[in-house]
Amino acid sequence: MSRPDDHERVPPARGGSISARARAAASPPAIYLEGLNDEQRRAVEATEGPVLVLAGAGTGKTRVLTTRIAHLIATGKARPFEILSVTFTNKAAREMKERIAALIGEVGEGMPWLGTFHSISAKILRRHAELVDLRSDFTILATDDQLRLLKQILQAEGIDEKRWPPRQLAGLIDSWKNRGLGPDKVPPGEAGAFAHGRGGELYALYQQRLKTLNAADFGDLLLECLRLWRENPDILELYQNRFRYMLVDEYQDTNVAQYLWLRLIAQKRKNLACVGDDDQSIYGWRGAEVDNILRFEHDFPGATVVRLERNYRSTGHILSAASHLIAFNEGRLGKTLHTEDEPGEKVTVTGAWDSGEEARAIGEEIEALQANRHALSQIAVLVRVSAQMREIEDRFVQLGLPYRVIGGPRFFERAEIRDALAYLRCVNSPSDDLAFERIVNTPKRGLGDATLQILHNHARAAQVPLMQATRFLVETDELKAKPRNTLRNLMAAFERWSAMRETMPHHELAEVVLEESGYTDMWQKDKSADAHGRLENLKEFVRSMEEFPDLLSFLEHVSLVMERNEADNEDRVSLMTLHAAKGLEFDTVFLPGWEEGLFPNQRALDESGLSGLEEERRLAHVGLTRARRRAKIFFASNRRIHGMWNATVPSRFVDELPEESVEVTEAQAQFGGGFGGGFGGRPGGSRFDQIESFGSSYETPGWQRAQSRKAAGGFSDAGGGGWRGGGGRSGPTVIEGELVARSTGTESTFEPGARVLHMKFGPGTVAAVDGNKLTVEFDKAGRKMVLDSFVERT
DNA sequence: CTATTCTATATATCA
DNA sequence: TATAGAATAG
Numbered sequence: 105m106s107r108p109d110d111h112e113r114v115p116p117a118r119g120g121s122i123s124a125r126a127r128a129a130a131s132p133p134a135i136y137l138e139g140l141n142d143e144q145r146r147a148v149e150a151t152e153g154p155v156l157v158l159a160g161a162g163t164g165k166t167r168v169l170t171t172r173i174a175h176l177i178a179t180g181k182a183r184p185f186e187i188l189s190v191t192f193t194n195k196a197a198r199e200m201k202e203r204i205a206a207l208i209g210e211v212g213e214g215m216p217w218l219g220t221f222h223s224i225s226a227k228i229l230r231r232h233a234e235l236v237d238l239r240s241d242f243t244i245l246a247t248d249d250q251l252r253l254l255k256q257i258l259q260a261e262g263i264d265e266k267r268w269p270p271r272q273l274a275g276l277i278d279s280w281k282n283r284g285l286g287p288d289k290v291p292p293g294e295a296g297a298f299a300h301g302r303g304g305e306l307y308a309l310y311q312q313r314l315k316t317l318n319a320a321d322f323g324d325l326l327l328e329c330l331r332l333w334r335e336n337p338d339i340l341e342l343y344q345n346r347f348r349y350m351l352v353d354e355y356q357d358t359n360v361a362q363y364l365w366l367r368l369i370a371q372k373r374k375n376l377a378c379v380g381d382d383d384q385s386i387y388g389w390r391g392a393e394v395d396n397i398l399r400f401e402h403d404f405p406g407a408t409v410v411r412l413e414r415n416y417r418s419t420g421h422i423l424s425a426a427s428h429l430i431a432f433n434e435g436r437l438g439k440t441l442h443t444e445d446e447p448g449e450k451v452t453v454t455g456a457w458d459s460g461e462e463a464r465a466i467g468e469e470i471e472a473l474q475a476n477r478h479a480l481s482q483i484a485v486l487v488r489v490s491a492q493m494r495e496i497e498d499r500f501v502q503l504g505l506p507y508r509v510i511g512g513p514r515f516f517e518r519a520e521i522r523d524a525l526a527y528l529r530c531v532n533s534p535s536d537d538l539a540f541e542r543i544v545n546t547p548k549r550g551l552g553d554a555t556l557q558i559l560h561n562h563a564r565a566a567q568v569p570l571m572q573a574t575r576f577l578v579e580t581d582e583l584k585a586k587p588r589n590t591l592r593n594l595m596a597a598f599e600r601w602s603a604m605r606e607t608m609p610h611h612e613l614a615e616v617v618l619e620e621s622g623y624t625d626m627w628q629k630d631k632s633a634d635a636h637g638r639l640e641n642l643k644e645f646v647r648s649m650e651e652f653p654d655l656l657s658f659l660e661h662v663s664l665v666m667e668r669n670e671a672d673n674e675d676r677v678s679l680m681t682l683h684a685a686k687g688l689e690f691d692t693v694f695l696p697g698w699e700e701g702l703f704p705n706q707r708a709l710d711e712s713g714l715s716g717l718e719e720e721r722r723l724a725h726v727g728l729t730r731a732r733r734r735a736k737i738f739f740a741s742n743r744r745i746h747g748m749w750n751a752t753v754p755s756r757f758v759d760e761l762p763e764e765s766v767e768v769t770e771a772q773a774q775f776g777g778g779f780g781g782g783f784g785g786r787p788g789g790s791r792f793d794q795i796e797s798f799g800s801s802y803e804t805p806g807w808q809r810a811q812s813r814k815a816a817g818g819f820s821d822a823g824g825g826g827w828r829g830g831g832g833r834s835g836p837t838v839i840e841g842e843l844v845a846r847s848t849g850t851e852s853t854f855e856p857g858a859r860v861l862h863m864k865f866g867p868g869t870v871a872a873v874d875g876n877k878l879t880v881e882f883d884k885a886g887r888k889m890v891l892d893s894f895v896e897r898t
Numbered sequence: 899c900t901a902t903t904c905t906a907t908a909t910a911t912c913a
Numbered sequence: 914t915a916t917a918g919a920a921t922a923g
Contacts, residue, residue, distance in 0.1 A: 193912065222913040244913085266919090322913050357912090390911065489909055491915095511911080552899050664913065683910045705909055723910085746908060747914030904920070 136174050136207050140167070147379075147410040148172045151181060151349065154370075154404035155377040156397070160441045161426070161729035162417030162689065165379055169353055170200055172377065173215075174207040176349050184214035188347040188369070190221055192354050194665050196687070197223075200353075217347065221362050223664050225325040228332070228343070230660075235336055236328045237315050241656075243529070244663040245314070245321040246517065249538050250274055253317075257309050261302070268299045277307050281323030282391030284330060284361040287311055317537060326361045333368050344372035355380030355400075359391035367403070376404065382437050383430050386683060386723050388715065389708075398437060415441045415729075417689055419448025421765040422735050426728040428762040433718045451728070451735045453758055456771035458742040459492075459697075463499040465771040466694050469736065470505060470677060473692060480506060482691035484678040486727050488703040492696065493679055500677065507677040511684035516662055520627065520638040521645055525662065527617050531601045532655055535569035544594070547626035555587040571598070597621065610655040614646050682727045693731035696738040698724075698755040701745075724757045737761075738771070859898045867898060 137145060147157045147168045159165035173189060176182045191197045197219050204215065217224060226244065233240040245253070254270040254277075276298055280290055287308035295304030314320060320328060333340040350370050352358070355378035358366070370376040378400060385394045401407050415423055423443050430436070456462035470483060485496055493509065500507045515521060523546055529539035545551040562582075563573035577583055578592040601617050608616070618624045624642065627635050652658035678690070697703055704720035712719070728735050739754045854860065858870045 220913060226913095246913095325913075387911075389909075491908080494915095514912095548900080550899065554899085681910060702909095707909060744914075900923085902920105902922075904918100906918090907916090908914100 134175070134178070136171050136178070140164075140171065141414055143410055143412050143414070144168050144171075147377075147412065148175050150377075150408045150410065151176060151179075151375065153374055154400075154407040156355075156400045156404075156407050156409045157377065157379040157412065158397075158409065158437060158439055159379055159381055159412040160415060160439050161381065161384060161726070162415045163412035163441070164416060165353075165381075165412065166200070166203065168412070169351060169379055170203040170207060172351065173200075173204050177208055182348040185216050186346060186348045187215065187217060188224070188350040189215065189218040190224065190350075190352045190366075191218075192220060192357055194220060194223070196353060220664075221365065222322060222325045225329040225365070226664060228329055229320070229325060232332055232336070232339060235339070236332050238320065238328070239318050241318070241533070241660075243317075243319045243533075243536065243538075244325070245319050245538075246522070246663060247274075248517075248522065249319075250321050252538065252541070253313055254306075254310060257306060257313060258299075261306065261309070263299050263302070263306075273298060273303070273306060276303060277310060278323055279391060280307065281321075281327050282359040282361055284327065284364050286327065286331070318535070319538070323361070326365055330361065330364055330368065340368060341372070343369055348373060348375060350376045352376070352378045353380075356382050356385035356394060356397045357387050357392045358396050360393055360396075361391075363393065363396045370404075374404070381439075382435075383433070383439070383722055384686060384726050386686065386719060386726060388712070388719050394435065398435070411439055413439050413441055415443045415445075417732055418443065418729060419445050419733055421447050421450045422728060422731050422733075425451045425735065425761050425765045426725050428765070429728065429757060429760045430721065430725040432760050433721055435715070435718060449734050450765055450767040451737060451761065452767050452769055453698075453737045453739070453761070454769045454771050455754070456738060456740045459495050459740045459744065461771050462696050462738045462740045463495045465738065466496065466696060466736075467499045467503045467505060469694070471503065474505075478692065480675045480677045483694070484680065484685065484688070484690040484692070484730065485694040485696065486680060486682045486685045486730065488682055488697050488705060488723070490681055492702075496679060496696070500679075505677060506674065507679050510678055510680035515641070515644075518638070518641060520641055523623065524614070524618060524642060524645055525659075527621060527623065528614060528655065529659060530571065530598060531605065531613070531617060532659055534571045534598070534602075537563075537570045540570045543621075543623075544591075547622045549590050549594070551587050551590060555583065555591075558583060571595070605655065610652075610658065611646050611649040613655070614649055618642060618646075682723050685730050686726055689730050689732055691732045692734040692736070693727065694736045694738065695724075695727050696740075697743075698737050698739045698758055699743065699752040700755055701750075701752060702743065703755050704757070721757065721760075724755075854897070861896050861898045 137148065140148065141164075144164055144167065147155070148171045151172075157165070157168060159168065169189075173187060176187060177184055189200065191200060201215060201218060204218075219227075229236065229238070230240045230242075233242060251270050251274055254273050255265065258265055258268065258270055258273070276294070280294075285291075287304055290304045290307060292304070295301065295307070297303060299306065314324065333343070347369060350366070350373075352366060357380070366376065378397070380397050382394055382397050385392055385397070388394065401409060418426070420443055423441055423445075427441050454462075454465060456465055466485060470480075473483065474480060487493055487496070490512075497507065497509070499505075516525070523543060526536075526539035526542040529536045530543065533539075541556070544556065559570055559574055559577065562577055563570045566573060566576075568576075574591055575595050578588050578595060581588075583591070597620060601613065601620075604613055604616065624639070627638050627642070630638075649655075649658050652661070678688075700706075703724070704717055708716035708720050710716075737758065739752070739758065741752060742749055743752050744750070854870050854873055856870050856872055859867065860870060861867050
């Protein structure tokens with residue numbers, strides 16, 4: 105993305121250089137300002153001093169941001185390379201570039217300082233790497249490299265990985281880095297929480313390792329940038345002077361490190377404009393500090409605050425539902441969204457018997473919409489946790505509904521891509537130990553722990569990179585004959601490839617390397633389901649290299665900016681998590697799983713209490729405000745959690761919606777009466793008779809049933825194990841009826857107290873019988889629910 | 899060293 | 914229930 109920009113040496117503009125003035129004069133009077141409402145216009149034109157734009161969902165935030173940049177350039181206040189513009193995702197950065205280009209004509213590389221915090225920091229660090237003990241070709245460590253490194257450190261320190269998982273340490277280090285804390289500044293209490301007080305020490309060791317590897321992890325990009333500026337005031341001043349204007353998108357998502365970063369860089373000119381929405385802060389768990397936005401006026405005295413409250417996206421009912429809900433939060437700056445759009449359809453709340461029925465109902469509603477010529481690409485299903493996706497996907501597959509999952513593992517995080525990358529990193533830099541380790545035995549070459557250990561020992565003893573140690577060792581008899589030959593061949597191959605670099609375009613070289621190393625072969629021989637897809641990914645990987653001039657620039661940027669390019673214009677339903685949906689909008693949005701425990705998520709509540717709840721509520725608000733014309737909420741009364749069925753209760757958020765904007769329906773009339781019916785669950789069934797509207801009230805049978813269950817204490821009182829209590833317990837009759845209906849229908853011949861033998865769990869005593877399901881107290885395995893066909897009488 | 903069996907674990911995710 | 918990673922057997 106960012107090639108070295110050639111504007112660097114142009115002397116800084118002074119008020120209005122001739123060219124800038126000429127440009128300003130040449131452009132017709134501010135066409136780009138047309139169509140903005142008063143507030144938006146104010147946000148664009150308040151160029152001087154600190155500005156906070158509180159932009160509610162759908163109020164034209166991105167438009168303000170891009171117009172503001174266009175305005176700065178068109179009026180000659182700054183040239184493109186004097187504007188620092190920070191976003192959180194590459195996607196946002198890309199979109200912004202496109203929109204600016206559309207406004208003021210092609211800027212292309214002219215906005216070199218528009219990017220993510222990380223890419224901008226990396227760019228700065230590469231220029232001054234030596235000042236923070238790195239070389240300018242340092243590698244950027246992805247999460248899995250980071251974990252491997254930590255694991256090595258834990259092993260070297262003799263710390264039990266079981267008791268102190270590397271992941272946990274990685275999480276801790278991350279959270280310290282998010283708060284701008286170096287190893288020396290870690291609060292003793294927190295450092296003590298890991299491995300008997302060795303947390304801080306391990307953090308320091310990790311940082312030390314990074315330096316010797318000439319590597320930085322994502323957190324370091326920011327942290328080292330901070331250190332660079334703090335320790336070198338002259339360099340700080342350089343950047344303070346260069347950036348005449350600064351803009352930050354999604355300010356509510358900034359963490360402490362990013363806040364400090366901004367504060368340093370904005371200290372001098374103070375032309376910092378932050379755009380954000382405290383009601384859309386949903387990343388507290390990864391270090392975002394809502395406080396940053398709540399404190400803005402305090403941190404930047406004299407700040408101009410502009411509120412954007414006119415929503416251009418959603419209809420009245422949707423907006424009032426979202427506003428009413430979010431008003432239950434206490435820690436907020438307070439905005440009142442309004443629209444001049446018509447009220448539109450009410451938000452629907454639909455209760456379903458279980459998650460399967462919920463998925464069915466969604467599928468059917470989508471088919472109905474489809475029959476009404478609703479574009480599938482304008483429909484989204486937003487879930488709280490990705491585990492919810494499977495059942496919905498299953499349903500879509502059955503119905504033949506085209507869908508796409510948004511989010512999930514990124515292209516460059518896939519194993520095959522990281523492997524391929526590791527090969528290239530080795531070709532590029534023989535001292536890249538992490539890359540070498542990754543691929544020495546991939547594909548399998550018969551090199552195991554033992555061999556690797558020898559390499560490691562020598563490398564450490566001689567203070568040389570692994571590859572160099574290997575080159576030396578294959579000429580000695582330190583190694584057994586077999587691994588020695590294997591390694592010698594591998595080293596020869598790397599030498600060959602390095603030589604080819606001179607004579608061959610880098611993407612062809614990549615092909616050769618993957619072919620000759622046997623890597624492509626490995627996947628071709630693999631006959632698992634996803635092997636084909638992996639080969640496709642590898643092809644795409646090689647193809648994507650063509651977009652870069654050479655291997656070096658490719659490597660330098662993949663870790664930060666490579667994304668799966670989904671040039672998919674097909675008409676499909678989108679399925680994603682609520683988090684992934686931020687910033688998107690759809691005509692129709694389905695919101696399944698509004699149940700206590702799932703949403704608001706129990707874990708969020710347990711770990712963060714009230715602030716956790718408020719973040720969950722903001723997430724609900726984000727979900728609702730993604731919808732332009734239709735928002736459809738669902739909850740199920742029974743859901744499987746970690747494979748165990750649980751009775752669930754509608755989310756409190758459902759109760760926080762304004763009654764006048766909500767319509768309550770029932771997914772399946774069959775169970776509406778509660779008792780008696782419900783046997784013989786017919787799959788499919790007719791399409792519309794199941795979704796009955798009982799008018800806009802909270803008085804449908806299902807609703808009341810759900811409420812009474814809620815009042816009765818819900819699943820938490822049901823013994824924790826869902827239905828396992830069966831016979832003995834006084835669980836809701838309906839549940840048992842349903843359970844029997846789901847089973848083969850034959851009543852088990854076992855009775856409580858019978859001794860049985862299970863093929864897996866061994867001997868046990870039947871505690872309860874429920875249809876053909878038994879609850880057995882096993883002598884060894886404990887209490888489990890099993891099908892009677894899996895045990896025999898003893 | 900590799901293949902199999904076993905066991906622990908399960909919010910969200912950006913760079 | 915599903916999966917990833919570790920222990921164990923071959």
